[in-house]
Amino acid sequence: MTDWKTEISSSGEDAVIRGEKLGEVMDMDFADAIWLLLKGDKPSNKESELFNTILSSSIDHGVGNPSTVSARTVQSGGNEMNTSVAAGILALGDAHGGAIEECMQILQSEDTAEEIVDEYLEEGEKIPGIGHKVYEDEDPRAQKILSKAEELGLAGEKVEKMKEIQKEFAERKVGLVMNVDGAVAAVMSDLGWDYRLGKGLFIIARTPGLVAHVHEEMDEPDFRREDGEYVGE
Amino acid sequence: MTDWKTEISSSGEDAVIRGEKLGEVMDMDFADAIWLLLKGDKPSNKESELFNTILSSSIDHGVGNPSTVSARTVQSGGNEMNTSVAAGILALGDAHGGAIEECMQILQSEDTAEEIVDEYLEEGEKIPGIGHKVYEDEDPRAQKILSKAEELGLAGEKVEKMKEIQKEFAERKVGLVMNVDGAVAAVMSDLGWDYRLGKGLFIIARTPGLVAHVHEEMDEPDFRREDGEYVGE
Amino acid sequence: MTDWKTEISSSGEDAVIRGEKLGEVMDMDFADAIWLLLKGDKPSNKESELFNTILSSSIDHGVGNPSTVSARTVQSGGNEMNTSVAAGILALGDAHGGAIEECMQILQSEDTAEEIVDEYLEEGEKIPGIGHKVYEDEDPRAQKILSKAEELGLAGEKVEKMKEIQKEFAERKVGLVMNVDGAVAAVMSDLGWDYRLGKGLFIIARTPGLVAHVHEEMDEPDFRREDGEYVGE
Amino acid sequence: MTDWKTEISSSGEDAVIRGEKLGEVMDMDFADAIWLLLKGDKPSNKESELFNTILSSSIDHGVGNPSTVSARTVQSGGNEMNTSVAAGILALGDAHGGAIEECMQILQSEDTAEEIVDEYLEEGEKIPGIGHKVYEDEDPRAQKILSKAEELGLAGEKVEKMKEIQKEFAERKVGLVMNVDGAVAAVMSDLGWDYRLGKGLFIIARTPGLVAHVHEEMDEPDFRREDGEYVGE
Numbered sequence: 065m066t067d068w069k070t071e072i073s074s075s076g077e078d079a080v081i082r083g084e085k086l087g088e089v090m091d092m093d094f095a096d097a098i099w100l101l102l103k104g105d106k107p108s109n110k111e112s113e114l115f116n117t118i119l120s121s122s123i124d125h126g127v128g129n130p131s132t133v134s135a136r137t138v139q140s141g142g143n144e145m146n147t148s149v150a151a152g153i154l155a156l157g158d159a160h161g162g163a164i165e166e167c168m169q170i171l172q173s174e175d176t177a178e179e180i181v182d183e184y185l186e187e188g189e190k191i192p193g194i195g196h197k198v199y200e201d202e203d204p205r206a207q208k209i210l211s212k213a214e215e216l217g218l219a220g221e222k223v224e225k226m227k228e229i230q231k232e233f234a235e236r237k238v239g240l241v242m243n244v245d246g247a248v249a250a251v252m253s254d255l256g257w258d259y260r261l262g263k264g265l266f267i268i269a270r271t272p273g274l275v276a277h278v279h280e281e282m283d284e285p286d287f288r289r290e291d292g293e294y295v296g297e
Numbered sequence: 298m299t300d301w302k303t304e305i306s307s308s309g310e311d312a313v314i315r316g317e318k319l320g321e322v323m324d325m326d327f328a329d330a331i332w333l334l335l336k337g338d339k340p341s342n343k344e345s346e347l348f349n350t351i352l353s354s355s356i357d358h359g360v361g362n363p364s365t366v367s368a369r370t371v372q373s374g375g376n377e378m379n380t381s382v383a384a385g386i387l388a389l390g391d392a393h394g395g396a397i398e399e400c401m402q403i404l405q406s407e408d409t410a411e412e413i414v415d416e417y418l419e420e421g422e423k424i425p426g427i428g429h430k431v432y433e434d435e436d437p438r439a440q441k442i443l444s445k446a447e448e449l450g451l452a453g454e455k456v457e458k459m460k461e462i463q464k465e466f467a468e469r470k471v472g473l474v475m476n477v478d479g480a481v482a483a484v485m486s487d488l489g490w491d492y493r494l495g496k497g498l499f500i501i502a503r504t505p506g507l508v509a510h511v512h513e514e515m516d517e518p519d520f521r522r523e524d525g526e527y528v529g530e
Numbered sequence: 531m532t533d534w535k536t537e538i539s540s541s542g543e544d545a546v547i548r549g550e551k552l553g554e555v556m557d558m559d560f561a562d563a564i565w566l567l568l569k570g571d572k573p574s575n576k577e578s579e580l581f582n583t584i585l586s587s588s589i590d591h592g593v594g595n596p597s598t599v600s601a602r603t604v605q606s607g608g609n610e611m612n613t614s615v616a617a618g619i620l621a622l623g624d625a626h627g628g629a630i631e632e633c634m635q636i637l638q639s640e641d642t643a644e645e646i647v648d649e650y651l652e653e654g655e656k657i658p659g660i661g662h663k664v665y666e667d668e669d670p671r672a673q674k675i676l677s678k679a680e681e682l683g684l685a686g687e688k689v690e691k692m693k694e695i696q697k698e699f700a701e702r703k704v705g706l707v708m709n710v711d712g713a714v715a716a717v718m719s720d721l722g723w724d725y726r727l728g729k730g731l732f733i734i735a736r737t738p739g740l741v742a743h744v745h746e747e748m749d750e751p752d753f754r755r756e757d758g759e760y761v762g763e
Numbered sequence: 764m765t766d767w768k769t770e771i772s773s774s775g776e777d778a779v780i781r782g783e784k785l786g787e788v789m790d791m792d793f794a795d796a797i798w799l800l801l802k803g804d805k806p807s808n809k810e811s812e813l814f815n816t817i818l819s820s821s822i823d824h825g826v827g828n829p830s831t832v833s834a835r836t837v838q839s840g841g842n843e844m845n846t847s848v849a850a851g852i853l854a855l856g857d858a859h860g861g862a863i864e865e866c867m868q869i870l871q872s873e874d875t876a877e878e879i880v881d882e883y884l885e886e887g888e889k890i891p892g893i894g895h896k897v898y899e900d901e902d903p904r905a906q907k908i909l910s911k912a913e914e915l916g917l918a919g920e921k922v923e924k925m926k927e928i929q930k931e932f933a934e935r936k937v938g939l940v941m942n943v944d945g946a947v948a949a950v951m952s953d954l955g956w957d958y959r960l961g962k963g964l965f966i967i968a969r970t971p972g973l974v975a976h977v978h979e980e981m982d983e984p985d986f987r988r989e990d991g992e993y994v995g996e
Binding site: 066068069070071072073074075076077079081086087089090091092093094095097098101102115116117119120121123124125126127128129133144145146147149150151153154155156157158161165198199204205208209258260261263264265267268269271272273275276277278279280282288289290 | 299301302303304305306307308309310312314319320322323324325326327328330331334335348349350352353354356357358359360361362366377378379380382383384386387388389390391394398431432437438441442491493494496497498500501502504505506508509510511512513515521522523
C-alpha cells in the first residue's frame with residue numbers, strides 16, 4: 065500500500081507550507097509563496113523582483129500555439145474549465161516549452177560550454193536557449209531578463225556559462241542570439257533552482273493564459289473544426 | 298474552418314497582453330499580470346494586495362486530497378511534469394474546488410439571500426461557501442480574507458450578500474461559519490470578476506502546489522499502488 | 531482514508547473479470563469481453579453481432595474534428611502516446627459525442643415521447659438523436675444499425691420510443707432524420723445498457739482512432755501552429 | 764498554418780477507413796476494425812483470433828493500480844466520464860504499461876539477443892518482458908498467448924528472439940519467466956505491428972476497464988481522500 069508523506073505542506077488547523085504557517089503565507093505575495101513552496105525558502109527582495117519578471121514574461125503568447133489551440137478546442141467540445149486547461153498543459157511537451165528545462169540541465173551539468181557545444185553539434189541538433197526565428201541581433205525578452213539580473217547583482221556563473229555556450233557556438237557555426245528560454249534557464253540556475261522544475265515553472269507561468277483563453281472560448285457558439293483532407297488511397 | 302481570433306494577447310515582436318506591451322508586463326508583479334490578463338485592466342495597489350492574499354491562500358493543502366493524489370499517481374506511472382500536473386488539474390471538478398465558482402454565481406445572480414437559501418434548502422443541499430468540517434466558530438482563512446478586504450475598503454455588496462446568506466441559513470436551519478470558498482467568492486465578486494473564472498482562479502492558485510508535489514514524487518522509487526479488494530461474486 | 535473495493539475485477543493469480551477467470555476472458559472476442567466488463571454478463575451471439583457493429587461505426591471520423599485535432603496538436607508539442615490520446619478523449623465533452631448519452635437518458639426516463647418533445651421545444655433546443663447536417667432523407671449509419679437490430683430481433687421499446695420522438699417532432703416542427711447517435715442510443719437502451727455508459731461507449735469506440743492519428747502525427751516534423759489573430763484594442 | 768491531412772479516414776457521405784467504406788467497416792468485428800485502422804489491412808481469421816486474445820488479456824486488472832486509482836480519484840472530484848477516463852490513460856506512462864512498447868522496440872531492432880542482454884546488464888536494468896513478481900515458473904497469460912500463436916502458426920522470428928533473450932539472460936544472471944508484456948510484444952511484432960503502437964495497443968485494451976471503474980465510482984458518495992502525513996520540519 066502506498067504511503068502518502070510529504071515535506072511540502074499540511075492542511076487543517078495547523079496548516080503550513082514548508083514550515084511556514086498558512087496565515088503567514090497569506091500575507092506573502094503570490095510569486096513569493098510560489099518560491100517558498102517550490103524552493104523551500106523565502107526569496108530576498110531582489111530575487112522576488114527577478115522571479116516576478118520571469119513569471120510575467122511567459123504569461124501568454126497569443127492564440128495559435130499548440131497549448132492554446134488544444135485548450136480552446138477541448139473547451140469547444142463542451143467541457144469544464146479544469147478539463148480544458150489540463151488539455152492545454154498536456155500540450156506543453158518537449159517541443160513546446162521544453163527548452164528551459166533542457167537548458168537548465170546542461171547549465172547545471174559538469175560539462176563545460178565547449179563540451180556542450182561539441183556534443184550538440186555532433187548530434188546535429190540545435191542548442192536549447194540559442195537562436196530565434198524572428199530576432200537576429202537580440203531577443204528583447206532575453207535582454208530584459210539578463211539586464212535585470214545584472215542590475216540586481218543576481219547574474220552568476222550560469223549566466224556566464226550560457227554566454228560562453230553562445231560564443232562557442234558562434235565560433236564554430238554561426239552567431240545566434242540567446243533567446244528567452246536561455247536567459248530564463250541561466251538566471252533560474254543562478255537563483256539555485258533544480259533543473260527538474262524548469263518545465264513546472266513554465267507551466268505555472270502559462271496557466272493563467274490558458275484560463276483566459278478557455279474563458280474567452282466560452283462565448284464561442286460552435287465547436288472548433290479544422291478543414292481536414294483525406295489523402296489515403 | 299475555424300477562425301482563431303483573440304482579444305487577449307499577441308506574440309512576436311509587437312507582443313501585447315490586453316493592449317499592454319509585453320516588455321511592460323514583464324515589469325509587473327506576476328499577480329498583477331494575472332489580473333491584467335484575466336480581467337483586462339490593471340489592479341490598484343489595494344486590489345493587488347487582496348488578490349495576492351487570495352491566490353496565496355489556496356497554494357497547497359497537503360498530500361491526501363484528490364488533485365495531489367492524482368498528480369503524484371500519474372507521475373509515478375512514469376510520466377513527464379506536464380502530464381502529471383494536468384492529471385492533478387483534471388481532479389478539480391465540481392466536488393473539489395468547485396464551491397468558489399458556484400458561490401460566485403449565486404452572489405452575482407439577481408436572487409436575494411432569502412431566495413437563495415430557500416432554493417438550496419428545498420433541494421436539501423448544502424450552500425456553497427457555508428460550513429466547515431473542522432471550524433465551528435470561524436474559519437481563520439475566511440476571516441483573514443474578509444478582514445483584509447474590509448481594512449482595504451474593498452468589501453462591498455457581495456460580501457454583504459454572503460453574510461446575509463449565512464444569517465438566513467442560521468435562522469432557518471443552523472448557524473455555520475462562512476468558509477474560505479465563501480469569502481473568496483464574495484471578495485472576488487466585489488472585485489468585479491466574472492463567476493465563470495472562479496474555477497480558473499482556483500486552478501491558477503493550485504498549480505504551483507501540483508508542480509511541487511510532482512517534483513517531490515520524482516524521488517520516489519516505485520509507482521503508487523493502493524490495496525484493492527475484489528468484492529464481486 | 532479511502533477504501534478501494536470493486537465488483538469489476540481482480541488481478542494476480544486468481545484474476546477474474548466479473549467473476550469469469552481471466553484465462554477464459556482471453557478466449558472471448560474483445561467486444562464480448564468489453565460487454566462482460568461493463569454490463570456484467572455475456573452477450574448472446576446476436577447481441578455480440580449488433581454490439582460489434584455499433585463499436586465499429588464510431589471508430590474514426592477523419593482529421594478535422596475536435597478530439598483528433600486536440601490529440602494531434604498535443605502530440606506535436608513533443609509528448610508520449612498516452613498523453614496525446616488522453617488529450618483527444620478530453621475533447622469528447624457534451625458537444626462532441628455527448629448526444630448518445632443524453633439520448634439514452636431520455637429514452638430510459640419515464641417521460642413519454644410527447645413530453646420529451648414538449649420539453650425540448652419549450653427550451654428551444656435541438657433534440658439529441660434527431661437531425662443531421664448532411665443527410666435529409668436518412669442517415670445511412672443509423673439505418674444500418676436499426677436494420678440490423680430489427681433483423682436480429684433486438685429492436686424493442688426504446689427503438690420504438692425513439693421513432694415516436696422523431697414523429698412527434700416532425701408533427702410539431704419539421705421532419706428530420708434519426709441520426710446515428712439516436713440509433714445507437716435506442717439500440718443500446720434496448721440491449722439493457724445504463725445510460726451513464728453512453729459517453730464511455732463512445733470513448734471506447736473512438737480510442738483506436740485517436741491512437742491511429744497520434745501514430746500518424748509522429749512522422750510530422752513540426753508542431754501544429756494555427757494562424758492566430760489579435761483583435762484586441 | 765497547419766495543414767490537416769491524413770491517410771487514415773474521412774467523414775461524411777463517402778466516409779472511409781483506410782480506403783474501406785464505413786458501411787463495410789460496420790460489418791466488421793470491432794477488433795478487426797481496430798486492426799484495419801491501425802495497420803492498414805484486414806487481418807486473416809487466424810490473426811483476428813490471436814489479436815482478440817491479446818486485447819482481451821489486458822482489459823482490466825483490479826482497482827489498486829495507478830491508472831484505475833487516477834481515473835476514480837478524478838471522477839470522485841466531480842467530473843465527467845471523458846475527463847476521468849483521460850486521467851486514467853495519463854497514468855499509463857513508461858513505468859505502467861510501457862514494457863510492451865520497449866520490448867517491441869528491442870525485438871524490432873537489428874541487435875541480437877546477446878547484444879540486447881549485454882546492453883541491459885551493463886546498465887544494470889531489468890529487461891522488458893522478462894520477470895514477474897508472482898510467477899516463478901511461468902506466467903499463464905504469457906503462456907496462453909504464446910501457445911495460441913504457435914497453434915495458429917503465427918509465432919515467428921520475434922517470438923524466437925524473445926525466447927533467446929530469456930535464455931541469454933538465464934545464462935548470465937538468473938532464469939526468469941517471460942511475462943505477458945514479453946509475449947504480447949513478441950507476437951505483435953511477428954504480426955507486423957510497428958513498435959510505436961505498443962503503448963497505443965495497451966491503451967485501447969485498457970480503456971474499457973477505465974470506463975467500467977469510472978462508472979462504478981459514480982455511485983460512491985464522497986471524494987477520495989488518502990491519509991497524508993506532513994514530514995517537513
